[in-house]
Amino acid sequence: MELHTLSLPQDMTLLHLPEQRFRTVRVTGVFAVPLRQEDAAAYAVLPGLLTRRCRRLPTTAALSRRLEELYGASVEAGVNRLGQWQVLRFSISFLCKAYTLNKEDLTEDCTRLLLGMLFDPALEEDVFPQTDFEQEKRCLLERLQAEINDKRRYACHQCEALLGPEDALSVNPLGTPQTVEALTPVEAAAARERLLSTARIHWLCQGVEDVSALTQAIHNRFAGLAFRKAVSLQADVAFTVKESQRTDEMDVQQAKLVLGYRVAVTEPDDQVMAARLMCSLWGGCPSSLLFRHVREEQSLCYYCAASYDRFHGVVLVDSGVQTENVPLVKQEVQRQLEAIRHGEFSDEELEAARLYLIQHFTSLDDTPAGRESYYVGQTVYDNYLTPDAFAGRMLAVTREDVCRAAQLTHLDSTYLLRPVEEVSV
Amino acid sequence: MMQAFTHPLLGDTIYTGEHPSGLTIFVWPRPTARSTYAVFATRYGSVHNSLPTPEGGSETVPAGIAHFLEHKLFESEDGDAFARFANTGASANAYTSFDRTAYLFQATENVLPSLDILLDFVQHPYFTEETVQKEQGIIGQEIRMCEDSPGRLLLFNLLRGLYHTHSVRVEIAGTVESIADITPDLLYRCYNQYYNLHNMALVVAGPVTPESVWEAADRLLKPAAPLALPAMRLDEPDTVCCAYTEAVMPVSAPLFYVGFKEPQRALAAQDAAGALVLLELLAGDSSPLYTQLMQQALINDQFSYEYFNGPGYGIWLFGGESAEPERVRQLLCERVEELQQNGIDAAAFEAVRRGVYGRLVSELEEPSACAELLLDHWVSGMQPLAPLDALAALTPEGLHKQLCERIQTHRCSLSVVRPE
Numbered sequence: 001m002e003l004h005t006l007s008l009p010q011d012m013t014l015l016h017l018p019e020q021r022f023r024t025v026r027v028t029g030v031f032a033v034p035l036r037q038e039d040a041a042a043y044a045v046l047p048g049l050l051t052r053r054c055r056r057l058p059t060t061a062a063l064s065r066r067l068e069e070l071y072g073a074s075v076e077a078g079v080n081r082l083g084q085w086q087v088l089r090f091s092i093s094f095l096c097k098a099y100t101l102n103k104e105d106l107t108e109d110c111t112r113l114l115l116g117m118l119f120d121p122a123l124e125e126d127v128f129p130q131t132d133f134e135q136e137k138r139c140l141l142e143r144l145q146a147e148i149n150d151k152r153r154y155a156c157h158q159c160e161a162l163l164g165p166e167d168a169l170s171v172n173p174l175g176t177p178q179t180v181e182a183l184t185p186v187e188a189a190a191a192r193e194r195l196l197s198t199a200r201i202h203w204l205c206q207g208v209e210d211v212s213a214l215t216q217a218i219h220n221r222f223a224g225l226a227f228r229k230a231v232s233l234q235a236d237v238a239f240t241v242k243e244s245q246r247t248d249e250m251d252v253q254q255a256k257l258v259l260g261y262r263v264a265v266t267e268p269d270d271q272v273m274a275a276r277l278m279c280s281l282w283g284g285c286p287s288s289l290l291f292r293h294v295r296e297e298q299s300l301c302y303y304c305a306a307s308y309d310r311f312h313g314v315v316l317v318d319s320g321v322q323t324e325n326v327p328l329v330k331q332e333v334q335r336q337l338e339a340i341r342h343g344e345f346s347d348e349e350l351e352a353a354r355l356y357l358i359q360h361f362t363s364l365d366d367t368p369a370g371r372e373s374y375y376v377g378q379t380v381y382d383n384y385l386t387p388d389a390f391a392g393r394m395l396a397v398t399r400e401d402v403c404r405a406a407q408l409t410h411l412d413s414t415y416l417l418r419p420v421e422e423v424s425v
Numbered sequence: 426m427m428q429a430f431t432h433p434l435l436g437d438t439i440y441t442g443e444h445p446s447g448l449t450i451f452v453w454p455r456p457t458a459r460s461t462y463a464v465f466a467t468r469y470g471s472v473h474n475s476l477p478t479p480e481g482g483s484e485t486v487p488a489g490i491a492h493f494l495e496h497k498l499f500e501s502e503d504g505d506a507f508a509r510f511a512n513t514g515a516s517a518n519a520y521t522s523f524d525r526t527a528y529l530f531q532a533t534e535n536v537l538p539s540l541d542i543l544l545d546f547v548q549h550p551y552f553t554e555e556t557v558q559k560e561q562g563i564i565g566q567e568i569r570m571c572e573d574s575p576g577r578l579l580l581f582n583l584l585r586g587l588y589h590t591h592s593v594r595v596e597i598a599g600t601v602e603s604i605a606d607i608t609p610d611l612l613y614r615c616y617n618q619y620y621n622l623h624n625m626a627l628v629v630a631g632p633v634t635p636e637s638v639w640e641a642a643d644r645l646l647k648p649a650a651p652l653a654l655p656a657m658r659l660d661e662p663d664t665v666c667c668a669y670t671e672a673v674m675p676v677s678a679p680l681f682y683v684g685f686k687e688p689q690r691a692l693a694a695q696d697a698a699g700a701l702v703l704l705e706l707l708a709g710d711s712s713p714l715y716t717q718l719m720q721q722a723l724i725n726d727q728f729s730y731e732y733f734n735g736p737g738y739g740i741w742l743f744g745g746e747s748a749e750p751e752r753v754r755q756l757l758c759e760r761v762e763e764l765q766q767n768g769i770d771a772a773a774f775e776a777v778r779r780g781v782y783g784r785l786v787s788e789l790e791e792p793s794a795c796a797e798l799l800l801d802h803w804v805s806g807m808q809p810l811a812p813l814d815a816l817a818a819l820t821p822e823g824l825h826k827q828l829c830e831r832i833q834t835h836r837c838s839l840s841v842v843r844p845e
Contacts, residue, residue, distance in 0.1 A: 023789060048726065060710060060716060061715075064710035068777055068779060071780065071783025072780035072782070072783030072784035074784070074787070095787060099786050100783075101779075101782075138722060139726045142677070142725045143725070143726070146676075146677045146678070146727070148675065148677055149576075149676045149677060151573050152570075251845060254566065254569035286510070287507055287508060287511035299560075299562030299563050299566075301566050302570055303570075320566060320569070349511075352514070355511075355514025356511070356514060356516065359531075362459050366790065366792065370791070387459075
């Protein structure tokens with residue numbers, strides 16, 4: 001895969017993937033700001049506010065109608081956490097000229113629309129109109145409150161909060177119900193100004209051979225800013241291991257057990273590849289040790305999976321189980337980690353975990369959205385590996401590297417959400 | 426051999442043919458893709474809940490048996506299929522829905538060996554008392570997990586509200602109690618009934634050739650005897666069973682599904698295309714209803730809609746989170762009646778149709794989306810990509826007729842899950 005990185009004026013970078021093998025073109029702006037409890041909500045409200053309408057298309061209906069006319073062009077915006085960064089993404093995806101009915105090139109119209117949302121929002125006296133703002137604030141608040149509806153994700157979030165009560169791991173990139181409630185239209189408008197003038201900004205452009213018109217359009221927009229300097233952050237990952245435990249009760253049918261492990265391997269350490277492979281072998285793929293032993297051999301659960309956050313150095317192992325089986329699952333999860341530490345796994349198991357990872361990441365290369373998700377994580381350290389280069393690095397990981405990664409992995413926090421009125425575990 | 430068909434708008438060539446074994450095969454070559462996606466499926470899902478008896482009658486099988494069979498097929502006397510796929514690096518999976526069971530893999534390397542594994546393991550059932558009992562534990566946990574999902578409860582309460590007798594009312598995985606009645610003998614009987622190659626299709630999309638797929642079928646498939654499937658009992662009345670259902674769960678706010686029960690009809694490509702356009706005109710972001718619901722704080726950005734159908738059922742579904750679900754239903758019904766009365770605005774129709782076309786084409790990037798779409802069309806008895814082509818033939822008048830025939834506000838049910 002061809003990837004070009006271009007430095008743009010005003011501290012911005014463009015990742016250009018020129019291949020034209022897709023049916024759609026995709027342009028995305030990735031804006032990263034330090035993730036902090038106090039201003040997370042102000043940034044989190046922006047994706048919805050900015051993409052619902054703009055000055056040129058002043059109602060949601062008008063904007064949506066325009067997108068329909070542009071062959072169903074799709075605007076996506078969202079916010080998530082990447083390490084210590086709160087990352088806002090604004091993208092537009094639209095049909096390539098070859099697939100439109102009259103061979104129309106939509107690139108100029110669509111990129112202008114995306115930039116217009118960021119730079120020409122429908123403001124009234126420099127603030128968001130109260131009705132728009134209240135609507136978006138309500139949506140954000142309800143999304144936050146609805147996190148409890150998905151018990152599996154809810155339990156994982158609780159465990160993350162136990163793992164890192166003092167660091168970004170416990171900060172919800174959507175804010176908290178309290179900070180969202182307290183938000184004002186003036187604060188949201190100020191957050192937009194700060195986002196444009198201080199965020200680390202990466203643009204991704206896929207499916208366009210010549211990006212000069214896009215870079216010029218971006219330059220023209222940012223040249224109008226009075227000030228712009230991208231913020232930087234010092235890496236700050238704590239490796240102290242504690243033994244936190246929390247149990248909550250809820251009216252649920254099945255307990256959700258989440259074991260939070262600290263792994264003393266984080267980006268941009270070279271050993272991250274080994275930790276990824278260790279996690280895949282442990283519980284990250286269908287042939288993993290946890291899948292085989294906890295689910296298939298002992299029938300203790302439907303899922304028991306491990307996922308690695310390479311920015312925070314954390315592995316979460318989560319499982320849905322009957323409460324009486326919680327000790328058995330904990331014991332087996334730990335036993336399989338011990339097995340990896342001591343090299344007690346077969347070459348076939350290791351190669352299967354490795355092949356799974358390589359094929360998974362290579363498959364992301366099959367859609368513009370997949371490629372975007374693959375590269376956005378790499379913008380944090382501006383260290384870019386194509387899927388093929390990733391495969392090469394993964395193939396170089398040795399059995400000893402995997403054992404070492406497991407030796408650097410220690411249980412830190414245990415969270416259990418269990419049905420009410422059951423005997424304590 | 427296979428017949429080639431080149432789609433005039435996409436420019437892609439799709440190959441299709443009936444293999445001498447009885448299996449229908451589709452191949453959608455995507456030479457520039459990195460991965461290949463293959464799905465081997467049978468028209469056997471949770472709604473097919475009966476088996477013929479030797480006396481010529483039929484017996485009802487335990488709820489969840491199609492899904493149980495899906496889990497068990499991965500197991501053979503020599504180990505499980507996941508272990509075999511692990512050697513090729515393919516990512517394998519399976520799913521059971523109302524109208525089908527599908528086994529699949531995605532791979533960037535070792536595609537043909539993975540295809541051999543797929544075709545092989547699905548044809549070699551192996552069930553014992555011991556392995557069935559073990560699976561009851563795993564699936565029991567899957568059922569418990571689903572019982573904690575408000576979305577699932579909402580959907581099945583709605584289906585039970587819309588349908589009096591149709592088996593679409595029944596949970597796909599069954600219940601802990603119903604799967605306790607499953608035996609190896611029952612599994613073999615269901616397998617022999619529904620996993621006949623004449624009732625199955627293989628769809629492969631990615632950087633593959635039709636010849637290589639056909640040759641794999643030649644190697645691994647044996648001709649199946651012609652099939653006579655029992656006809657589904659379709660004595661479902663057109664009325665709804667219950668206009669409102671409510672449940673309580675630990676959720677943050679009331680969640681709802683409004684469903685309209687479609688009168689029984691054989692779905693044509695024109696209907697499938699019509700559903701996509703109608704949904705957008707009724708409740709899409711550019712519709713007056715969406716603006717009204719958002720402005721009145723009756724929905725949030727989680728609002729969604731879809732049409733789904735299968736043998737003997739068709740449902741128009743609108744769902745989200747709302748403090749006043751009854752009011753959402755009322756406004757939705759009013760919007761339907763308004764469009765039925767006033768007809769469909771030609772300019773809005775043209776814009777939405779163009780948008781639907783663009784989204785349909787945009788979704789056909791990755792091999793998995795291409796293959797699953799072809800499978801959908803096969804299960805529904807349509808020609809490959811027929812709904813995409815049918816879009817061009819839609820007119821505002823034809824769509825208005827569809828709206829009047831297919832959505833009737835007196836055939837509506839509301840399902841709500843409220844916080845404790």
